[in-house]
Amino acid sequence: SQQGEEDPQALSIQEGENATMNCSYKTSINNLQWYRQNSGRGLVHLILIRSNEREKHSGRLRVTLDTSKKSSSLLITASRAADTASYFCATDARNAGNMLTFGGGTRLMVKP
Amino acid sequence: NAGVTQTPKFRVLKTGQSMTLLCAQDMNHEYMYWYRQDPGMGLRLIHYSVGEGTTAKGEVPDGYNVSRLKKQNFLLGLESAAPSQTSVYFCASSSLQETQYFGPGTRLLVL
Numbered sequence A: 001s002q003q004g005e006e007d008p009q010a011l012s013i014q015e016g017e018n019a020t021m022n023c024s025y026k027t028s029i030n031n032l033q034w035y036r037q038n039s040g041r042g043l044v045h046l047i048l049i050r051s052n053e054r055e056k057h058s059g060r061l062r063v064t065l066d067t068s069k070k071s072s073s074l075l076i077t078a079s080r081a082a083d084t085a086s087y088f089c090a091t092d093a094r095n096a097g098n099m100l101t102f103g104g105g106t107r108l109m110v111k112p
Numbered sequence B: 001n002a003g004v005t006q007t008p009k010f011r012v013l014k015t016g017q018s019m020t021l022l023c024a025q026d027m028n029h030e031y032m033y034w035y036r037q038d039p040g041m042g043l044r045l046i047h048y049s050v051g052e053g054t055t056a057k058g059e060v061p062d063g064y065n066v067s068r069l070k071k072q073n074f075l076l077g078l079e080s081a082a083p084s085q086t087s088v089y090f091c092a093s094s095s096l097q098e099t100q101y102f103g104p105g106t107r108l109l110v111l
Helices: none
Strands: A005-007 A010-014 A019-024 A029-037 A043-050 A055-058 A061-066 A071-076 A085-093 A100-102 A106-111 B004-007 B010-013 B019-025 B031-037 B043-051 B054-057 B065-067 B073-078 B087-094 B106-110
Touching (some): A005 A085, A010 A019, A019 A106, A029 A061, A029 A071, A043 A061, A071 A085, A100 B043, B004 B087, B019 B031, B019 B087, B031 B073, B043 B073, B073 B087
Parallel strands (some): A010 A106, B010 B106
Antiparallel strands (some): A005 A019, A019 A071, A029 A085, A055 A061, A061 A071, A085 A100, A085 A106, B004 B019, B019 B073, B031 B087, B043 B054, B065 B073, B087 B106
16 A cells, blocks of 8 residues: 555646645655656656654745644645646655655646 | 666567666665556555665565666566566665655566
8 A cells, every 4th residue: 555645636727826735644754755757757856854844945845744644745836837747745654664655646737 | 977877768578578677876875776657656666775785675576676786786677577567667766764866767568
């Protein structure tokens, strides 16, 4: 079974709007990572947030982590057509030997 | 720095044929990983390595073998390819509990 599960599975918004994606997981983690994947391409790392952190920012990206609820969210502000991609959360679970477990992803479409 | 590179980029095999995928990283990372990604899904870990000369099974190891003879290289082998192994294969590397850096992927089609 997958450790991380993203919600929603698909999201369509207009350029300029904000996009929020959520990730839930099941076990204790060392960190949680968000990746972007453009169609037919490899994964690009966006943000790593550690279990003792609650929020991190990188440019237009904001990630929150709530370990009590075992959930994380990725917010993309002022979205652009170039943000169209699939977004995956991945968890580095404790006692899992530095392995990442990926969710199924959120497919984001930003319409110009 | 090239980061993580993978060869080949694309390959077509017939059922029963064998092949080796090569992953190379120039970041001096201890950890290396092989994942597969099927259409519309996330990545699933096949095998991984925590250092030169060591390998371990991931979530979906059956039908694959790996070797890590040099720190910078991680090889994934398919001894007898099956249509169920049609997928996109990604290699990644990292330091302990840090960001994993991914290669561009290898598309494999098994007929």
